[in-house]
Amino acid sequence: MKINFIFLLIFINGYGQIQNGKIEYGVSIEMIEGFKGSILERPYTESINNAKYLSFTLLFNKENAVFSCNESLEVGNQDLFMSKVSAGYMNEVYQYKDYSLCAIFGFGNYVLKTDAVKDWTLENETKEIEGFLCYKATSTKKVNNSKGNFVFPVVAWYCPKIPISFGPNGYGNLPGLILELQVRNVVYGVRKIDLNLSKPPVIGKPKDYPIINQEEFDQKVMAAYKNEDFKKGFKKPEDKF
Amino acid sequence: MKKVLFTVFAIIAFSSASFAKKQTRVKELDNSKVKTAIVLLLFSSCNERQQIAIDLCKENGCGDAEAFFYGAGEWGRCMGGN
Secondary structure: OHHHHHHHHHHHHHHHOOOEEEEEEEEEEOOOHHHOOOOOHHHHHHHHHHHHHOEEEEEEEOOOEEEEEOOOOOOOHHHHHHHHHHOOOOOOEEEOOOEEEEEOOOOOOOEEEEEOOOOOEEEEEEEEEOOEEEEEEEEEEEEEEOOEEEEEEEEEEEEOOOOOOOOHHHOOOOOOEEEEEEEOOEEEEEEEEEEOOOOOOOOOOOOOOOEEOHHHHHHHHHHHHHOHHHHOOOOOOOOOO | OHHHHHHHHHHHHHHHHHHHHHHHHHHHHHHHHHHHHHHHHHHHHHHHHHHHHHHHHHHOOOOHHHHHHHHHHHHHHHHOOO
16 A cells, blocks of 8 residues: 555656656548538548648647647648648647737738637546546637627547646646647647657747737738738738748 | 832732731730630639638638638639639
8 A cells, every 4th residue: 555655656746747748739620511512512621631641749848838730741731721721720829828829820920819718617527548547628619700609619638647738729728738629620639749858848939920819810801801812812821831 | 010010919918918917906806805804704703602612611610711711712723723
C-alpha cells in the first residue's frame, strides 16, 4: 500500500512538472447534410478528402501556446485551402490564458482576438486517447449570419494528467490539455505527443496588426462582400495562407 | 488608252482592297462584341452561382468568411467551365 502510494506520488509529480510540449493533431471533416445534392456537395467533398493531408502542431509552455498548420508536401497548398477553411482554421493561433490571437486571412491586415471559452460543462464520461485518460467537456459555438443564428455543439476531451489549459485552434481553458476536439462536424484528433522537450519551444507572437474582435471581423467580411472586385468575381487575396 | 485602262484597274483594285479591309474590321468588331456578350453572360451566370453557394452555405450555418470563400470557389469553378 505504502509502495503504491509512493508510485502514485511519483506519477502525479512527474506529470505535474510538465513545462512544455509539442502536440501534433490531424483533422477530419464530415459532410454537412444540407450540402448533399447541392452545388456545394462536390467542393465540400474535396475539402473532406483533402483534410487527411492536413496536420497541425501545438507548441506550448506554461504561459502560452501557438497552434499552426504544417506545410504538406503531398498536396498543393491551393488544394488544402478550402479544407482549412472548412476546418475553421484561418491562420496561426496564439493562445494565452484568457484569449487567443489570430492574424486574419483575406480581409485586410488585422489580428482577431477571441475570448477563451468560459462556459464549459465538465462531464464524468471518460475515454483513453494515446494512453492518456481523458474527460469530456461540452460547450457550444454560436454562428450569426444574415440567414440566422446557429448553435453547434462543441465536445472536448481533455487530459488532467497534462495540466495545460490549451488545445487546437484556440480552444482551451480546461483543467488539462485537449487531445480531441469536435466542433460541429470537424474533429481535431491528437497524432503525436511530445512532452518536456529538450529544447524549449519558441512560441513567437502574432503580427503587429490592429487587434479586432469577432464583430469587427464580421464587418470586414461584409465589406468584402460589397467590394466591386468580389461582385465582379473572386479576386484572390494577396496574403499568404 | 493604256493609261486609262491602268487607271481604271488601279481604282478597282484599290476599292476592292479597301472594301475587303472594311469587311474584316466589321467582322472583327462583330467577333469582339460576341465575345464580350459571352463573357458578360458567363459572368452573370457565374455571379448567380456564387450567390447561390453563399446563401446555401449561410443557410447551413457557415460563418460569413467561410461562405465568402465557398462563393468565391464556386465562381472560379464556373468561370473555368467546371
